[in-house]
Amino acid sequence: xxxxxxxxxxxxxxxxxxxxxxxxxxxxxxxxxxxxxxxxxxxxxxxxxxxxxxxxxxxxxxxxxxxxxxxxxxxxxxxxxxxxxxxxxxxxxxxxxxxxxxxxxxxxxxx
Amino acid sequence: xxxxxxxxxxxxxxxxxxxxxxxxxxxxxxxxxxxxxxxxxxxxxxxxxxxxxxxxxxxxxxxxxxxxxxxxxxxxxxxxxxxxxxxxxxxxxxxxxxxxxxxxxxxxxxxxxx
Numbered sequence: 001x002x003x004x005x006x007x008x009x010x011x012x013x014x015x016x017x018x019x020x021x022x023x024x025x026x027x028x029x030x031x032x033x034x035x036x037x038x039x040x041x042x043x044x045x046x047x048x049x050x051x052x053x054x055x056x057x058x059x060x061x062x063x064x065x066x067x068x069x070x071x072x073x074x075x076x077x078x079x080x081x082x083x084x085x086x087x088x089x090x091x092x093x094x095x096x097x098x099x100x101x102x103x104x105x106x107x108x109x110x111x
Numbered sequence: 112x113x114x115x116x117x118x119x120x121x122x123x124x125x126x127x128x129x130x131x132x133x134x135x136x137x138x139x140x141x142x143x144x145x146x147x148x149x150x151x152x153x154x155x156x157x158x159x160x161x162x163x164x165x166x167x168x169x170x171x172x173x174x175x176x177x178x179x180x181x182x183x184x185x186x187x188x189x190x191x192x193x194x195x196x197x198x199x200x201x202x203x204x205x206x207x208x209x210x211x212x213x214x215x216x217x218x219x220x221x222x223x224x225x
Contacts, residue, residue, distance in 0.1 A: 032212055043203055043216040044154065087153060097142045097207045098169075099214060101153040
């Protein structure tokens, strides 16, 4: 079983739509959780950290369910510029700062 | 966040040769890491670059193949040794700044081995 699994995608949505990505992780003792965005042929960029209480940053909302080992990212009012690959990232327990990456979910927002 | 640069940005190399990739950060950082992203795949951690001591390698990666240096808090190198076409990949360094646990990535080095 992969350590971090994501929706396979791709997601094709119209501008203005709301889209949700899901992610599960296998290590129940994982400490930190993140969503990164990666544009084509670019490095991953940190979108947001995911806190236990859930957190929101503008149009983006992240949720963490430790009991189900599940993380989600909700994007409201999608923009064309949101088109990218979204990576679910987990910092496993006892790994220091090393990160495990999901394979990513591709989002295409169309006019 | 810290500004991270990598050199070279890309290279095409012949099999059997070696390439050293440099990662420079504009501020002192706690941790530096090296990742690999093979075509169509997500990122895989190669090793943690430890300042002044040997790097800590992940399963499947060894020092002879991927020697790493980190002489100070702002600079690290990764060498890909005795390259084969399977080493064609993007190599990225990442850093964790002091007082943070969030990780930021350099622009990557796109390596093609022929």
